[in-house]
Structures are given as structure tokens and as C-alpha cells.
Amino acid sequence: MNPSRLFTASCAALITTAMSFAIRGGATGDWIAQFNLTNEQAGWVNGTAFWGFTLAMMFGGPLVDTLGFKKILGIAFVGHLAGILLTIFAWDFWSLFAGTLLFGIANGSVEAACNPLVATLYPKDQTTKLNHFHVWFPGGIVIGGLLAFVFAKMGLGWQAQFATMLIPLAAYGFMFMGQALPQTQRVQRGESTGSMFAACVAPGFILMVACMLLTAATELGSGQWIPNILSHAGVSGILVLVWINGIMAVGRMFAGPFVHKLSPIGMLVMSAILSTLGLYAMSHSTGNMLFAAATVFAFGVCFFWPTMVGYVAENYPKTGALGMAIIGGAGMLSVSFVLPIIGRWYDAGIAARMPVGEAPTGDALATIQSAAGLQALGQVAVLPVVLTVVFILIAVMKKKPAAAAH
Template sequence: MNTELKENRNRLFIASCLALVVTSLTFALRAKIEFVFGADYGLTKEEVGRAFGPAFWGFTLAMFVGGLIIDLVKTKTVIWFAFAMHLIGLITLILARDYTMLFLANVFIGLGNGSVEAACNPLVATIFPDQKTRMLNRFHVWFPGGIVIGGLLAWILMDNLNLSWQLLTGLLFIPLALYGFLFFKQRIPETERVMSGVSYKEMLRNVSAPYTIIATVLLMILIAAGWIDFDLSSNTTLVALGVIVILVFIEGKAINKMSLLLPFMVFCMFLTASTELGTNQWINALLERSGINPMIILVVITGLMAVGRFFAGPLVHRLNPTGVLLGSAIISLGGLYALSVSEGALMTMSSAIIFAIGVCYFWPTMLGFVAEYVPDSGALGLAIMGGAGMVATSLVLPIMGESIDTAGPQMTLRYMTVLPAILVVLFIGLLIYMRRKKAE
């Protein structure tokens, strides 16, 4: 790494963190205004879930496209696209009063958020090549960190001072302006893949089954956006999953002759992201009768996540990424089940703390695992992982909304325990596989 890059990498890292703060503040904002758009503007929880969907599948689309073209258009271009989408999205959200405007606002915000991840994940991995998992955890401190800030602001401004949600939304322009200023006229390096001389074709090959994975996620986006009518509870879903598995095996093993480690991690990302983000986005509706303000619970959950991620280095070093993921799945399973049976403020808060510890390391450790063990997949590998997590969340949100309307909050939480239960089994298998690979 040259001297100039070493000197400005702290500024680039801070700018990246502020961009992620804007992303996370939009998550906190949605967790608060889902109630407003239901009570004041007459939307059902399923409609709110669908209107929020673009924030996730738009995120996915931006990450995938960004991961594919970032080395062609340069990282700086993707960053400024993120800035523009954030600006347009926030203005549209302030003007929103119905389903259509809320939907459009989340399209722009989702594209902005996804572009931040598409650009900043490989940027952090590039400027800290010997500390990838540690610094990606440090970077992703500001996802829960921003939600803490947003949750506290929502509680103070809306719950205590009775100010409008539009004022709360307007505060997001502050970190937006700051990250724009810090990135302005800065030299931003090529991605690690380009700097290490790995070709574009080799990057695609190291994804193992890039075309099948991308086609699958695009199909999920179309379903999440409502452009394809697909019953996720039908037998057709199982048939589709079987076909996808076969195609991944054919493309990855028979054609590219590569390990299926990255496709396996993509599938796990579907479940880890849905467990974390699906629950957090519906926190108001899920815990409104808990005896404690749901936004306070959200602040506690995300605050613990921020602290945990900041001090993730020693834990990752001691347990390695696979051990961290397995432990996270076990604890998040216990936390979700405890939330589903909790009664009263004390028990609910205790259960929420367990859940927070469980989901704390999911997102950054999944990215760190791919950056460390499949490094030649480059920015595309990281983009696929982040995009997969977001599109899965966009599918689970309306399902959770319908379940809350029909089965109630506690049963919905009980249903969600299925996801970390599956992850426990998958991560035990991954732990065995990685130990055998290391021994070989």
C-alpha cells in the first residue's frame, strides 16, 4: 500500500462509516414510521411491508449491479450514485402520504443503501488488507450504531416532544452531507481484486455459480416487487429450490470445477439476514404490548450489536469466523424463542438482549468469511452476499406482516425461530468442513 493511500485511508474509512450511518438511519426510521403509515394513512401491515420491500430488493439490485461494474466505472462513481439516490429518496419520503410515494421513496433509498455496501465493503477490504474481518466488523458497527442514534431520536422527537416524523427524516441530511464532503476530491483506490491482478473472468469463476446465483436473486426481486405472482408456501417453492440446487451444482462443479462454499454461504445469508433484519424492522408491531417502548428495545438491541462488533477482533481470532457464526445461530434461536414467550417489560428486555447477542456478528462475519476464504470472488462476492441478505428480507417482511395481522406477534416470533434452527445445523456442517479443509 502506497504512502498516499495510508495517509487518507482513515478519512475514507470515516466517510464509509458515515455513509453506512445514513443507511442504518433509514432502517430505524422505517421501524418507527410503519406505525404512522398504518394509523394516520390507513395502510395495512401487509401493505406497509410491501411498500418497505424496495428498500431491500432495491438494495440488492444496486449491490449486484455495483459488484459487477464497480471495476469498470470505479468505486468513486458508485459512491456518488449512492449519494444521489439517498438525496432523492429522503426528499421523496418526506413528501410521502400514501402507498405509492412510500414505495417510490424506498426504491431510491434502497438503491442508495445498496450502492453504499457495494462500494464500501470492498473499499474497506482494500485499504485494510491484513485486517479484513476485524475492520469489516468495525465498519458495520455503524449499522446498529446508526439504528441506536435513529431509535433515540425517534423516541425523543416523536414520543416525548410529539414532533413530526418528517422532522426526524430531515435530520438524515446531516450525515448525508458529511459523507459527501469527506469523499469529495479524495483518491479512492482500485478494489483488491484489481490490485492483486485477478481477472474479471477469474472473479466470476470464483463465485462458483455466478449466473445461477444472480438469476435466482433477480427472480426473488421480481417476486418481492410483486411482478411475479408466486406462493412461497406452496410445493412449487420446494420444486424451485431443488432446481436451483441442481443448477448451482452443475455450474459450480461440472462447468467451473469450483468449491460450492460461496453458494452455500449465500443460502446461509438468506437466513441470517431474515433473522436479524426481519425482526428489527417489525419491532414496533412485534413488541407493542410488551410493557416497554419498542423503540427503546430496538436501541438496546442495536446498541449491544454496535459494542459487540467494535470489539469483535479478539472473539473472531479465538473462535474463527465459523465458530462465531455457529454460536450466533444458537444464541439467536434462544433469543427469538424467549421473545415469543416473554410477558412484561423485564422478561422482554432480557430476551431482547439474548437476541441482540445472537444476531450481533451475523452480517459482518458472513462478509468477512467470504473476504478471507473466497478472496478472488472480489467485490462481486461481497455484493452477492449483501444483496442476498437484503432480497431475502424483502420477501420475509410482507410474510411477517400478514402473520402479525392473523396469528399475532408472539406466534410470528415463534415461526421465525425456524430460521436460526436451520442455521445451527448448517453451521455445524460448515465447521466440520472447514476443519477438514484446514487439516488437508
């Protein structure tokens, strides 16, 4: 077994997953025009990637222990290949929907296998290594976003952009091929399946699942709509997304000192506060100030996902691969619902601003779309407000036993 190669292969698989989010976000406007979709329909197409992800996590997570990492990763590879090809050759709403669903199932299979794989490879440094692994989610979005921007400038369509994902797909398939993979930590410890399921109904674990619904919706719900919304606001929406995820990638790479200084729950409190401020500022900004607001938002959502997974791995270890699957699946499920909701807010905001009579076009229409879209992002800010309160309460409750011990 080669832990370094397995970790690198896991990162390549996550890059494939993440590139799809950026390229899909950049292609949304083209899909709306080419297939005559509403913003809400586009939200349903993009949203299916997230509930497809959830399906794979929920079924794949418990099966990692019995089927092993290799079979789940095989499902990921086949799903990615089929999803890429079906999307490239899509002809209507339903073919886009089906291609995105297959991609979502593949993405969920990557997360279901690779989170416990990384935790198994590095049992003494789980939160830090999971942050290092999750560098490549924003890192992959940066790669996909830059490719989408450059390809668009070159006049190459979204189909060509989707084809670029075949490169990291081939890379992770090759790196996993022929490698011996370990058993999960739970299997190595000899813990029963029953104890794993029992641990997943602990009140503290259920609370973290509820929090994951909101952290994922804050990060990915907003992120998936940002390219489309900000493209009407006088900046390149895809470049703003690249900027956000570049900051996130760097932050996660250097997560270790933050984890040791703040503790995971302290990081989550800080993340929720900055996410709130970033979304609020973005909803009241224009032009280059959007980059400043996006910077605050990026520092906010930077540590959300890997710290939530790491917190569960360290505080509820008996939940095993199932616990990680439930956390990740809950997050993606919430995004699948919030994307069309944001799209509906977006449509409603546009309709409310439309003048009576002749429909505006050009700059006048872009101004209306910009205001409506930024207002929709501002509405998402209520989620991290709730998270701030909950995480502070958890932090206070965790300190009480320590104080009592003194």
C-alpha cells in the same frame, strides 16, 4: 489517499443507511394509520428498501471494478437525497414505496462500494475491520431510534425524523469529496473478470449465499418489525430496538478477540444458537422480560452480517467485489420477502384472536396485537435453527482436512 478519512466517510454513509431502518421501523405505525395500510402493505413498503438494496448491490458490485468507488458512492449520495425528500413529502402507498425504493438503491450502493473499499484499505485484517465498519449499522440504528423516541415525545412527526438523515448524508458527501480512492483488490492483483465470475459459482460460496438468505432474514426481518410489534406488548418497541443495536455496536467494536478465539465459522455457530434462543424467548415474554430476551437475540445477530462478509473475503478472495455484492444483495433480497411474510403472519394472528361480534379496542386490542406479533417473531426462529445445523456441518468439514494432515 487518506485511509482514515475514507474509513470515517464510509462509516458516515453506513450511519445514513442504518438510521433509515430505525426511523422507518418507528414510522410504520403512523404510516398504517395515516395512509390506511394493512400490516402486509406496510411490510411491502419496508421490504422495498431491501430489494432496492439488492438491485444496487447486484448491479453496483460488478461495476465497482470498472467504474470505480467514486461513481458508485455518487449514486448513493443522490439516491439518499432523493429518497429522503420523496418520503418526507409522501402522499400515499405508492409515493412511500417509491421513496423507500430510492433509499434502498442508495443503501445498496453504499454497501457495494464500502465493503470492498474497507477490505482494500485493510487487506491484512479484513474480518476485524469489516466488523468495525459494521459497528455503524447498529450504531446508526441506535442514533435513529433515539431520535425517533425523543422526537415523538416532543410531538415532532416522522417527517422531521426523516429530515435528520440529511446531516450524516452531508457529512459523508463532504468527506468523500476530492479524495483519491484506490482500485479494488482484484484490479490491483490483475485478476480477470472471468476468474471473478468463475469463483462465484464455487459450491462453498453458493452455500454461504444460501446461509446469508437466512442470517439476514433473522436479523433484519425481525428487527424491522420489533418496534411495531413490541409497542403493543407493554414496552417501547423503539427502545428495545435501540437496546438490541447498542449491544450489537459494542460487540462489533470488540470483534477482534472473538474472531481470533472462535474463528469466523465458530462465531457463526454461536450466533445462530443465540439468535434461536433469543427469538424463542421473545415470543414467550412480556413487559421487561422482553428486554432480557432481546439481549440474547442481540448477542446472536451481532456478528452475523460482517462475519459472513469477512468469511467470504478471506475464504473466497477471487470473488472480489462481486462476491461481496452477491452476499449482501442476497441478504437484503431475503429480507424484502420475509418482511411482508411476517406482516401476513401478524395479520393472520390478529384475525385468529378476534372475538366474534364487536371488535375490541384499547387494551383488549393491544393484547391481541401483542400476542399475534410475538407469535410471528417466534415463527422466524426456525431460520437460525437451520443455520445452526449448517454452520456446525461446515465447521466439521473444515476440520477434517486439518485432521487428515496430521
